[in-house]
Amino acid sequence: MGAVSRALEGYWIYSALTLPRNIMRIDDRHSASHGPQSAETGSNAYWRAIIHLLFGLIGLALITFAAIPLHLQPGAISLLYLIVVVFVSLRAGFASSVAVSLIAVFCLNYYFLPLLSSSGTRNPLAIVATGAFLITAWVITGMVARVRKLTEAQLTLRFEERLAERTRIARELHDTLLQSFQALMLHFQAVNDLLPPGKAKDALEKVLDRADQAIVEGRDAIQNLRSSTTFTNELAQAITALREELAGATDGEREAATFRVSVEGTPRDLHPILRDDIYRIAREALRNAFSHAQASKIEADIMYGERRFRLRIRDDGKGIDPKLLDLGRSGHWGLPGMRERAQQIGAQLDMWSEVGAGTEVELRIPGSIAYGTSARRSGFRLFHKKKEGADER
Amino acid sequence: MSADRAIIRILSVDDHPLLREGVAALLASQPDMTLVAEASNGREAIEQFRIHRPDVTLMDLQMPEVNGVDAMIAICGEFPEARIIVLTTYTGDVQVLRALKAGARAYLLKSLLRKELLETIRLVHAGQKRLLPEVATELAEHAIDDALSSREIEVLRLVSGGNANKEIAARLSITEETVKGHVKNILAKLGANDRTHAVTIGLKRGIIDL
Numbered sequence: 001m002g003a004v005s006r007a008l009e010g011y012w013i014y015s016a017l018t019l020p021r022n023i024m025r026i027d028d029r030h031s032a033s034h035g036p037q038s039a040e041t042g043s044n045a046y047w048r049a050i051i052h053l054l055f056g057l058i059g060l061a062l063i064t065f066a067a068i069p070l071h072l073q074p075g076a077i078s079l080l081y082l083i084v085v086v087f088v089s090l091r092a093g094f095a096s097s098v099a100v101s102l103i104a105v106f107c108l109n110y111y112f113l114p115l116l117s118s119s120g121t122r123n124p125l126a127i128v129a130t131g132a133f134l135i136t137a138w139v140i141t142g143m144v145a146r147v148r149k150l151t152e153a154q155l156t157l158r159f160e161e162r163l164a165e166r167t168r169i170a171r172e173l174h175d176t177l178l179q180s181f182q183a184l185m186l187h188f189q190a191v192n193d194l195l196p197p198g199k200a201k202d203a204l205e206k207v208l209d210r211a212d213q214a215i216v217e218g219r220d221a222i223q224n225l226r227s228s229t230t231f232t233n234e235l236a237q238a239i240t241a242l243r244e245e246l247a248g249a250t251d252g253e254r255e256a257a258t259f260r261v262s263v264e265g266t267p268r269d270l271h272p273i274l275r276d277d278i279y280r281i282a283r284e285a286l287r288n289a290f291s292h293a294q295a296s297k298i299e300a301d302i303m304y305g306e307r308r309f310r311l312r313i314r315d316d317g318k319g320i321d322p323k324l325l326d327l328g329r330s331g332h333w334g335l336p337g338m339r340e341r342a343q344q345i346g347a348q349l350d351m352w353s354e355v356g357a358g359t360e361v362e363l364r365i366p367g368s369i370a371y372g373t374s375a376r377r378s379g380f381r382l383f384h385k386k387k388e389g390a391d392e393r
Numbered sequence: 394m395s396a397d398r399a400i401i402r403i404l405s406v407d408d409h410p411l412l413r414e415g416v417a418a419l420l421a422s423q424p425d426m427t428l429v430a431e432a433s434n435g436r437e438a439i440e441q442f443r444i445h446r447p448d449v450t451l452m453d454l455q456m457p458e459v460n461g462v463d464a465m466i467a468i469c470g471e472f473p474e475a476r477i478i479v480l481t482t483y484t485g486d487v488q489v490l491r492a493l494k495a496g497a498r499a500y501l502l503k504s505l506l507r508k509e510l511l512e513t514i515r516l517v518h519a520g521q522k523r524l525l526p527e528v529a530t531e532l533a534e535h536a537i538d539d540a541l542s543s544r545e546i547e548v549l550r551l552v553s554g555g556n557a558n559k560e561i562a563a564r565l566s567i568t569e570e571t572v573k574g575h576v577k578n579i580l581a582k583l584g585a586n587d588r589t590h591a592v593t594i595g596l597k598r599g600i601i602d603l
Contacts, residue, residue: 164555174482175409178482179409179411179412179482179503180409180411182412182415182482182503182504182506183409183411183412183413183414183415184411184415185415185506185507186412186415186416186418186419186506186507186510187414187415187418187419188507189419189507189508190415190418190419190421190422193419193422194422208507212504212505212507215504216504219482219483219504223483223597269586269587271589
């Protein structure tokens, strides 16, 4: 009994933390090249919802048959039933939850609180209790469905808003700052042409070359803002490509660390905003590893799990002082930035480090957020599965 | 008269005054070049071209009212000998192709103006065409790709504006199914994973701009 309730509680907390978020529109995902894969995960999700419904029913049965010999009060039993209903509404959707609540009412009346007393008269207490149970169960179920819908809408809106805001900033930067700098360079060149050959002219020429580089970097940064950091959906490729950029950051005397990227599971589509943020977190973590840690080995593990996406970056370098890790001394190691980014996308970021023993950074994102599909969403349609293709935002 | 012929007469078109000033400053130091007129959009560019008949025109692409490509089409339609150099911030094979088809003789990035502008003006004036290596590479990369149809570009532009299929269908007066078909084609032609990715590629290659 204890184990069962602990398991139920675990599920419940997990569910509450991973409200589904529908980020991508399903129709395009089906028509794109990854179509078969997403269809497959769709049916997986469908089966998972059925399994959760079965879990719910088993939970009901266990509570019922454990409660009979224990002579529990009907009130306590209905509370336990309510927990099961809440679990099912979180894991398997609205319709399943209503069905389970009806079965629970039936069990309640049949075993513990007969509607008709032995003499054949109606039991008013049982009628009131049944009514109260059903109302509570359905109000909770309705609220769960509503919160879920709102959260989805809100998150989609937030992603869209951020995309729009980024585009606006990029356009502004391009129209003002970048254009002005490019124009100023022409002015400088005109001045340079006026200078007589000599030290001053050479020095100015060198400075102008550096400025050219800086402007090109700025331009690329603006273009990245305007679109997306990683043009390939393969996060692993993008992270592998970081090596060349970052290996240059190590001090000249030391040999560059060996860098290995590994992928577990089948790579899945991630929302571009999310992918960008994951990429930037990885970049920051790797930048620390390459330029501060004095590591000889750096590893990046990407795991596309069924339930969650995980990114882990490890080095065997000198480590970060735990005090620094907690405080995240502003402006250093980019730690606050990484935390902020992780929080924004609903991810969990953990860091372990000890002086002399290397550093490990782990980013975890629930599958429902990372892949934009969820078990619960399909489960919601457990009773009208055909509608899936018609989903439009 | 023969001394005059050696001097290259230039029209500078850009909506950014500071950039026009910079071009002017750079040209001022060149004895064989003179800036005859300036324009801040495509419409003015066409007017100024008619008045001055410059030897070489420096043309920005993104401008208010009439953009650079439309201005070039108008100018080249009227004066097939017009020698126009495109000055812009971004590459993107489709944008380059569009500019060349509109009649541009050279395509210069603004980040390289300082070193390349004067030489390019002289080359184009001498009747040559010029593409910088990084622009040429990008052209070569997509040379054999299927181009998007004008309808597909329209759909992609609406997708980039954050419109759902239903809204796109309403705007273009076509059915939602047709829009879905277009989106599917766009994803296939661009090699995109989803519509956001398609927009990204569209921006990068200059198929659409914001």
